[in-house]
Amino acid sequence: MTSALRAELTKLRSVRSTTWSLAAILGLTIALGVVSSSTSHTDGGSGDQDLVMVSLAGVYFAQIAAVAFGVLAVCSEYATGTIRATFAANPRRRQVLAAKVAIVGGLVAGVSAVATVGAFSIGQAILRGNGFVDGNGYHAASLADGSTLRAVAIAAAYLVLLAVLSLGAASILRDTAAAISVVLGVLLVPWIVAGLLPEHLAHAIEKATPMAGIAAQERGAPISPWGGFAATVGWAAAALVVALWLVRRRNA
DSSP, X not given: OHHHHHHHHHHHHTOHHHHHHHHHHHHHHHHHHHXXXXXXXXXXXXXXXXXXXXXXXXXXXXXXXXXXXXXXXXXXXXXXXXXXXXXXXXXXXXXXHHHHHHHHHHHHHHHHXXXXXXXXXXXXXXXXXXXXXXXGTOOOOOTTSHHHHHHHHHHHXXXXXXXXXXXXHHHHHOOHHHHHHHHHHHHHHHHHHHTTSOHHHHHHHHHHSTTHHHHTTSTTOSSOHHHHHHHHHHHHHHHHHHHHHHHTTSOO
């Protein structure tokens, strides 16, 4: 397994898309979090705005980069045919796939942790300057607060799960365009459809989508934060189970 992990890390480091995808996760999370925070102002009120999620709004855009990274980690090898050499060097195909999951998950975890903490810290400073202070009914959010830490941690873990889900989908479909289209479709289409349905049907769909992991962190979500996170975990696990089952039953 050590050799498999080293091989996967070496391959990912040699692909340009790795640097660009990880940089996009970091940049989009922080930059769009800053934009979201900078465009939010108040002169006083009931304190009904969720300041934590305002600063983490960039995660909704960074998820696209996480999807691309997970897909390209697999499909780049299928596109070039080097997957045959990979499986020839290590016939334990499930071990190869597990190594890919570990490396992709580890890299995204490191970047997303820095990105979400950075977006939160910068965003809160901007929001306080825009009037979101105690005097206007808004208490300062801190990572020392359990609910705040949970939201930031789940936002980071959500990006990891999306990368893993995308890796699983890529292993199943073995085509870059198809895998990215399917994953983004599963992420976004249910939310578009839910907006056209009665509330009880919309909530049922929202609870079951992969995006529930981040959407459930918003105030007023139809599912609990941990319930939404569990939904995303379920999607990622299902994709991996199918991928592990197929990888030994198909030719490279």
